[in-house]
Structure formats: structure tokens, C-alpha cells
Amino acid sequence: xxxxxxxxxxxxxxxxxxxxxxxxxxxxxxxxxxxxxxxxxxxxxxxxxxxxxxxxxxxxxxxxxxxxxxxxxxxxxxxxxxxxxxxxxxxxxxxxxxxxxxxxxxxxxxxxxxxxxxxxxxxxxxxx
Numbered sequence: 001x002x003x004x005x006x007x008x009x010x011x012x013x014x015x016x017x018x019x020x021x022x023x024x025x026x027x028x029x030x031x032x033x034x035x036x037x038x039x040x041x042x043x044x045x046x047x048x049x050x051x052x053x054x055x056x057x058x059x060x061x062x063x064x065x066x067x068x069x070x071x072x073x074x075x076x077x078x079x080x081x082x083x084x085x086x087x088x089x090x091x092x093x094x095x096x097x098x099x100x101x102x103x104x105x106x107x108x109x110x111x112x113x114x115x116x117x118x119x120x121x122x123x124x125x126x127x128x
Contacts, residue, residue, distance in 0.1 A: 020028050 016028070017025055
């Protein structure tokens with residue numbers, strides 16, 4: 001944290017011993033140690049919180065990209081289903097002729113009794 005060499009610590013200790021005195025020096029050292037530990041814990045907690053926030057931002061970005069990918073997959077699957085449905089309905093409409101045309105084709109194939117075609121078919125020598 002701080003760049004303090006051993007010689008600097010030795011000088012600080014000698015000055016503290018002279019200024020504070022030998023009786024109160026152990027209590028002051030304990031208090032300073034306790035405050036130093038609290039500061040370290042505070043810095044560690046802040047560092048951890050910042051790291052967690054950065055990870056949360058990354059996770060949110062990842063979640064949004066996964067959601068976008070999922071949405072695009074759903075859209076493409078829905079488009080495929082829609083194309084398949086239209087292909088099936090087109091095939092069904094091509095296979096079945098309309099009901100009116102089916103009736104017209106059966107009416108054209110069978111002559112109406114009493115008509116000239118029916119009379120010609122009955123008198124045709126090839127049919128006898």
C-alpha cells in the first residue's frame with residue numbers, strides 16, 4: 001500500500017517512543033494496528049464491491065445477448081413454421097379441384113336423357 005522501507009519504520013518507531021513515551025506506546029501501537037486493519041478491510045470491501053459490480057454488468061450484457069439470440073431463433077423458427085403451413089395449404093388447394101368444376105365435369109360426361117346426344121348414343125350401331 002505505502003512504499004515505506006525498514007529504515008523509515010525504524011525512524012518513526014524511535015520518534016514515537018520519544019514523543020509518546022514507553023508507558024503508552026503499546027496501547028498506541030494496538031490502536032494504530034486496529035485502525036490499520038479496519039482501513040484494509042474497508043479497502044478490501046470497496047474493491048470487492050467494485051469487482052462484483054463489474055461482473056454484474058458483464059452478466060447483464062451476456063444476458064441481453066442471449067435474449068437477443070433466443071429471440072432471433074424463435075423468429076426464424078416461427079418463419080419456418082409459417083412457410084411450412086403455407087406450403088401445406090398450397091398443396092392441399094392444388095390437389096382438390098373446386099366442387100363446382102367437379103360437378104360440371106360429371107354433367108358434361110353424362111348426356112341428359114331425351115337430348116340429342118342420348119338419342120344418338122342409343123341409335124349408334126357401334127354401341128349395339
